[in-house]
């Protein structure tokens with residue numbers, strides 16, 4: 001299997017695209033999108049900390065929103081765009097990390113691989129194969145995590161459009177980042193993930209209202 005994607009109703013055999021997307025997405029592109037998403041989660045881990053300490057989070061807020069939007073079905077099929085975006089995401093993650101350190105904020109307990117992985121651009125494809133949907137082994141946890149991620153991607157699409165029209169709701173950024181971080185948390189129970197899925201739906205309605 002060279003990729004795994006089941007984020008839309010066109011998924012091959014109703015279960016998932018594993019060699020190439022029915023939508024036309026190549027496996028390299030699908031994996032790059034997975035790696036971008038993974039890196040956004042790493043940024044969110046540090047940006048959440050920056051927010052707690054009242055530092056300016058706007059650059060990462062906007063980057064995460066835009067990054068999520070680019071990974072929705074049929075939004076962008078440009079492999080080079082995603083390679084560049086992953087490099088930018090890594091730079092931004094390190095920038096947020098440096099800002100925390102400069103401000104004397106303790107971050108040594110943020111050790112998740114999404115927060116620390118770093119490699120040359122030439123090895124992005126290799127790394128990308130290890131961070132996709134199937135990284136979560138438990139099927140129930142995986143399904144809930146992905147349901148939440150797809151909800152958050154949809155939310156980001158609404159928020160990006162509203163943002164371009166001059167509207168912003170800081171609460172939605174907070175929720176998006178809290179949620180991305182939650183999908184890395186192996187201590188969350190099924191019940192907690194179900195509650196988060198429902199909360200994602202509620203924020204989806206708020207984001208639609210913002211766009212409206």
Ligand code: SF4
Pocket residue numbers: 005006007008009010011012016017020021022023024025030073074
């Ligand atoms: S987005 Fe593309 S690759 Fe993913 S499930 Fe849909 S058709 Fe398949």
